[in-house]
Amino acid sequence: MSAWTRKDLLGIEGLEPAEIREILDTAQTMKEISTREIKKVPVLRGKTVVNLFFEASTRTRVSFEIAEKRLSADSVNVSTSGSSVSKGETLLDTARNLEAMRPDIIVVRHGSPGTPHLLARRLACSVINAGDGAHEHPTQALLDAFTIRERLGRVAGLTVGIFGDIAHSRVARSNIHALSKLGARVLVGGPPTMMPPGIEALGAQIVPRLEEMLPQLDVLIVLRIQLERQGGQLFPSAREYATLFGLGRERLRLGRPELLVMHPGPINRGLEIAPEVADGVSSLILDQVTNGVAVRMAVLYLLSGAHRGATAADAVRGAA
Amino acid sequence: MSAGGRLLIRGGRVIDPATGRDAVVDLLVVDRAVAMVGAGAADACGNAEVIDAAGLWVLPGLIDLHTHLREPGYEYKETVLTGCRAAAAGGFTAVSCMPNTDPPNDSAAVTRAILRKADEADLVRVYPIGCITAGQLGQRMAEFGDLVAAGCRAVSDDGRPVMNAGVMRRALEYSRHFDIPVISHCEDLQLAGDGVAHEGAVATRLGLKPIPAAAEEAMVAREVVLVCQTGARVHIAHVSTRGSVALLAAAKAEGLTITAEATPHHLTLTDEAISGFDTSTKVNPPLRSEADRAALCRALAEGIIDAVATDHAPHGLADKDLEFDAAANGLVGLETALPLILGLVAAGACPLHRAIDALTWSPARILGVPGGRLAVGDPADIAIVDPNEEWTVDPEHFFTKGRNSPFRGWRLTGRVRATVVGGRIVFRDGAIVAAAQR
Numbered sequence: 001m002s003a004w005t006r007k008d009l010l011g012i013e014g015l016e017p018a019e020i021r022e023i024l025d026t027a028q029t030m031k032e033i034s035t036r037e038i039k040k041v042p043v044l045r046g047k048t049v050v051n052l053f054f055e056a057s058t059r060t061r062v063s064f065e066i067a068e069k070r071l072s073a074d075s076v077n078v079s080t081s082g083s084s085v086s087k088g089e090t091l092l093d094t095a096r097n098l099e100a101m102r103p104d105i106i107v108v109r110h111g112s113p114g115t116p117h118l119l120a121r122r123l124a125c126s127v128i129n130a131g132d133g134a135h136e137h138p139t140q141a142l143l144d145a146f147t148i149r150e151r152l153g154r155v156a157g158l159t160v161g162i163f164g165d166i167a168h169s170r171v172a173r174s175n176i177h178a179l180s181k182l183g184a185r186v187l188v189g190g191p192p193t194m195m196p197p198g199i200e201a202l203g204a205q206i207v208p209r210l211e212e213m214l215p216q217l218d219v220l221i222v223l224r225i226q227l228e229r230q231g232g233q234l235f236p237s238a239r240e241y242a243t244l245f246g247l248g249r250e251r252l253r254l255g256r257p258e259l260l261v262m263h264p265g266p267i268n269r270g271l272e273i274a275p276e277v278a279d280g281v282s283s284l285i286l287d288q289v290t291n292g293v294a295v296r297m298a299v300l301y302l303l304s305g306a307h308r309g310a311t312a313a314d315a316v317r318g319a320a
Numbered sequence: 321m322s323a324g325g326r327l328l329i330r331g332g333r334v335i336d337p338a339t340g341r342d343a344v345v346d347l348l349v350v351d352r353a354v355a356m357v358g359a360g361a362a363d364a365c366g367n368a369e370v371i372d373a374a375g376l377w378v379l380p381g382l383i384d385l386h387t388h389l390r391e392p393g394y395e396y397k398e399t400v401l402t403g404c405r406a407a408a409a410g411g412f413t414a415v416s417c418m419p420n421t422d423p424p425n426d427s428a429a430v431t432r433a434i435l436r437k438a439d440e441a442d443l444v445r446v447y448p449i450g451c452i453t454a455g456q457l458g459q460r461m462a463e464f465g466d467l468v469a470a471g472c473r474a475v476s477d478d479g480r481p482v483m484n485a486g487v488m489r490r491a492l493e494y495s496r497h498f499d500i501p502v503i504s505h506c507e508d509l510q511l512a513g514d515g516v517a518h519e520g521a522v523a524t525r526l527g528l529k530p531i532p533a534a535a536e537e538a539m540v541a542r543e544v545v546l547v548c549q550t551g552a553r554v555h556i557a558h559v560s561t562r563g564s565v566a567l568l569a570a571a572k573a574e575g576l577t578i579t580a581e582a583t584p585h586h587l588t589l590t591d592e593a594i595s596g597f598d599t600s601t602k603v604n605p606p607l608r609s610e611a612d613r614a615a616l617c618r619a620l621a622e623g624i625i626d627a628v629a630t631d632h633a634p635h636g637l638a639d640k641d642l643e644f645d646a647a648a649n650g651l652v653g654l655e656t657a658l659p660l661i662l663g664l665v666a667a668g669a670c671p672l673h674r675a676i677d678a679l680t681w682s683p684a685r686i687l688g689v690p691g692g693r694l695a696v697g698d699p700a701d702i703a704i705v706d707p708n709e710e711w712t713v714d715p716e717h718f719f720t721k722g723r724n725s726p727f728r729g730w731r732l733t734g735r736v737r738a739t740v741v742g743g744r745i746v747f748r749d750g751a752i753v754a755a756a757q758r
Binding site for chain 1: 519520
């Protein structure tokens with residue numbers, strides 16, 4: 001039986017460790033569905049999910065969409081570039097119009113932090129944060145924790161490094177919350193221009209240099225460098241970033257042989273991570289993508305209320 | 321007021337930092353001016369209207385150096401009339417209104433239009449502030465002479481800093497011809513970038529784009545240097561950081577002609593207030609850290625911050641009911657300023673007389689206007705306050721059109737019971753007194 005009672009998933013910051021574990025356990029059950037010949041269960045049959053994306057996204061949107069379809073939800077994609085204000089309709093008007101069509105869950109990605117929180121306060125339906133600016137990306141952190149737990153059997157007691165543009169990364173923030181709540185030691189590092197003040201307060205320890213961080217790690221999460229965003233103010237050139245801060249084969253050798261490497265994608269090959277590393281035996285990058293579907297299925301399932309009175313295993317057993 | 325133009329305020333504690341008076345005495349107003357304070361006032365009152373102020377404080381009317389009345393152009397946010405009502409309800413007998421209207425107040429025509437509206441409102445005194453540069457574009461100087469002749473008492477490009485130091489230098493020099501203060505909104509736009517929150521642990525946690533303290537301090541430092549160069553009178557608007565306070569302290573120690581204000585919200589709130597993404601906490605400069613807030617309080621107590629000014633910035637729901645990044649900056653302040661500052665006094669952060677001075681005599685001197693003091697012959701601009709009344713802030717009951725207050729639901733102590741402008745009661749017991757009823 002499930003304990004999950006929240007209407008929304010807005011971030012990891014406010015979650016209890018037990019809630020995170022419940023999502024991961026549920027995802028474990030969901031993962032099996034994707035291995036079946038008929039990859040579909042009727043758990044969310046008759047439920048409507050709107051994927052409301054104000055920022056470009058392929059991976060996350062497709063992952064949510066596949067998760068929704070595997071649970072038999074009816075899903076609709078609404079993609080709109082730029083802010084709704086520029087189109088003359090406010091965000092709340094857009095959301096209210098969608099809600100008037102009675103969706104059960106809205107999955108929202110938006111460039112402005114706090115936007116899912118605003119929607120969750122105003123809308124009766126469930127809201128899932130699929131990334132709000134540099135604030136949170138809870139399903140990414142959950143799939144990262146799931147992937148680590150799947151491979152190493154636990155999260156507690158591990159040392160996980162996050163390296164790159166911490167300042168602008170919602171993945172970093174959600175992962176610091178999730179991994180530290182699950183008992184891992186989290187180290188963060190990157191060039192000084194990408195280290196925001198007060199990041200330690202979230203539960204991470206600063207180890208600025210990759211060379212210094214690597215020997216301590218069980219897992220390294222390399223962050224994507226947003227070349228298009230930085231305009232030459234955060235680092236001088238892609239060449240210099242790759243040379244000084246990129247994870248190449250040489251630098252990887254500073255880590256223990258069993259070190260695992262993760263990346264939230266999409267990767268810039270040859271910039272923050274060398275192709276040989278991304279495709280190498282240490283890399284969990286594609287496992288992360290696979291697990292993303294299972295984790296999002298779990299979140300959709302728990303938020304839909306379909307779990308009340310049933311275990312996830314019961315729900316998926318009577319399947320298709 | 322009764323026939324003969326006499327008003328007796330009886331038995332209140334008159335607190336008047338400018339004259340040093342703090343005593344329970346009667347105060348008699350005759351013909352719009354303070355006629356007598358102390359023994360004998362009651363005997364000389366004749367057939368005066370009487371306000372019983374027993375148990376109440378009688379203060380010089382508050383003067384706000386920094387108000388946005390929004391008219392012309394943004395009447396849906398505020399009008400001169402609604403802003404004057406809010407001022408009267410807050411104990412303010414004069415407000416000086418910022419020029420970032422539409423069109424901006426960069427011409428005598430706009431100044432005169434604002435003053436005509438103020439005459440029609442007939443509530444509190446309105447002192448318009450003209451632009452430093454035409455259209456607030458930061459390039460060509462506005463016509464200070466025309467603006468001053470029409471009634472402007474200062475110039476400012478508030479809301480937009482004058483980024484070009486050469487333009488600012490010449491504007492400061494030119495301002496000396498008129499002996500007016502130049503009010504500087506200190507914000508280096510390159511350092512501020514597209515930030516929306518104070519750069520620190522809270523913005524980091526929330527993922528909000530940061531505005532470093534240096535964005536303000538770099539320009540405060542520039543203004544200090546330009547005051548040295550030009551000898552102009554510069555007033556720094558809404559100081560928000562510890563570093564700015566240090567720069568001001570050094571400049572004042574040198575005897576430079578620089579003054580400064582802080583807002584009630586920067587003196588009472590920190591960036592923790594933005595944690596729920598409540599857009600009524602979004603303001604420029606942003607709410608800063610506790611160390612900054614504490615430094616501002618000390619600076620107010622020591623007089624390094626000369627004045628408290630509200631930066632009353634009413635907005636409509638359409639400006640604020642948005643995602644945090646898209647919401648307008650600003651919050652309403654006229655109706656909560658006095659009790660918030662009295663709260664600091666009660667907490668021991670600032671002596672009472674200094675706090676009252678910062679709301680009355682200091683702004684009067686900075687602006688060079690009458691009022692702010694209750695000496696015989698001064699205009700009878702008076703705020704009568706119950707220092708013990710507790711009330712809960714409910715923006716739905718404000719006189720301003722703005723509902724954007726981060727103090728919604730706060731319990732405050734101290735409430736304005738009556739406001740007197742030029743001897744006439746304009747606000748009493750929760751209601752505006754219209755001209756016809758006086």
